[in-house]
Amino acid sequence: MRKKITVIGAGNVGASCATRLADKELGDVVIVDILEGVPTGKGLDIRQSCPVEGSDVKVVGTNDYQETANSDIVVVTAGFARKPGMSRDDLLWANYEVVASTVRQAVQHSPNAILIVVTNPLDAMCHVAWKVSGFPKNRVVGMAGILDTARFRAFLAEALDVSVESVVAFVLGGHGDTMVPLVRYTSVAGIPVTDLLDEATLHQIVERTRFGGGEIVKYLKTGSAYYAPSAATVEMVESILKDKKKVLPCSVLLEGEYGINGLFVGVPVKLGASGVEKIYEIKLTEEERAALHKSAAAVQELVNVMKPKLEAAGA
Ligand code: APR
Numbered sequence: 001m002r003k004k005i006t007v008i009g010a011g012n013v014g015a016s017c018a019t020r021l022a023d024k025e026l027g028d029v030v031i032v033d034i035l036e037g038v039p040t041g042k043g044l045d046i047r048q049s050c051p052v053e054g055s056d057v058k059v060v061g062t063n064d065y066q067e068t069a070n071s072d073i074v075v076v077t078a079g080f081a082r083k084p085g086m087s088r089d090d091l092l093w094a095n096y097e098v099v100a101s102t103v104r105q106a107v108q109h110s111p112n113a114i115l116i117v118v119t120n121p122l123d124a125m126c127h128v129a130w131k132v133s134g135f136p137k138n139r140v141v142g143m144a145g146i147l148d149t150a151r152f153r154a155f156l157a158e159a160l161d162v163s164v165e166s167v168v169a170f171v172l173g174g175h176g177d178t179m180v181p182l183v184r185y186t187s188v189a190g191i192p193v194t195d196l197l198d199e200a201t202l203h204q205i206v207e208r209t210r211f212g213g214g215e216i217v218k219y220l221k222t223g224s225a226y227y228a229p230s231a232a233t234v235e236m237v238e239s240i241l242k243d244k245k246k247v248l249p250c251s252v253l254l255e256g257e258y259g260i261n262g263l264f265v266g267v268p269v270k271l272g273a274s275g276v277e278k279i280y281e282i283k284l285t286e287e288e289r290a291a292l293h294k295s296a297a298a299v300q301e302l303v304n305v306m307k308p309k310l311e312a313a314g315a
Contacts, residue, residue, distance in 0.1 A: 002027050002057065003028070009078035015046070018042070029058070031059070072114070092302055100132050116142070117141070120224075127306070139275045141236065144175030146235055148266075150228055155205045174296065176298055240273065243273040249269075251264045254267065268280040
């Protein structure tokens, strides 16, 4: 039987995810949005691309969560995107309500699903999804690190004029300006990137990666990135549905790892059929550890602000 994937949000990220999922024939796709007509129209459009792509999956768009019943994976992209001058954290309150209400409805119909959260501010929204769903921590995971790493890899490949496939990079921390690109764990086919690029160039690339999302928002003006975010999300879906057990940087609930407790933060994990199957705790230098903790502190601040609301909602 084919797998079933629900994508909540038929906007730029959601529709791009649905398209990529259908193109890769990963499973039947249900797109849900609060807007009337839009998910249905986009669902039909994507469905009609399937004969061209040679993909035998069903794609439907709807406002009705009943159609999402028994999904294997629920991808949450609903919410507001950033505008120029906004940080991801500025989205907190608007997207809190959206994530809480959509997750609540989705999990009623798919109690065994794995939740992949994409809505920003990412790590805080993972926390909301985890609390509201009541799911175990292996079934709630946020998309951030793959995107940040992809940006890092793209810039490095360009600077070195090598294939993006040869660049292996690592980014730790929250999905925000405090993310921690780990140069020490970054290589070109095993060759440390520090042997190939001078410090000044590397520093420039690290900074561009850190503000990579903001650079795009500045150009788009009315929204934020979606092609790379959707590609990153679909890599996670694929690793889970095919039980590939890829090791990928994702936002997960830490319970003591890296000295962080009760927060979603981006770290390397193994993604397979059970969701988050392992959290890798790698050795960090003092400087890297301090940067990771600074990043976690930024997530903690948002979680503290949301706490009364979550408790009032019984989550
Ligand atoms: N239920 C369902 N869908 C909703 C709800 C809701 N309560 N509230 C908003 N939406 C839908 C909107 O109707 C819209 O179609 O979410 C969609 C968001 O789409 P866009 O505005 O195009 O935003 P997008 O670029 O897709 O980004 C969505 O992903 O990467 C993050 O920072 C980004 O938080 C943002 C999210």
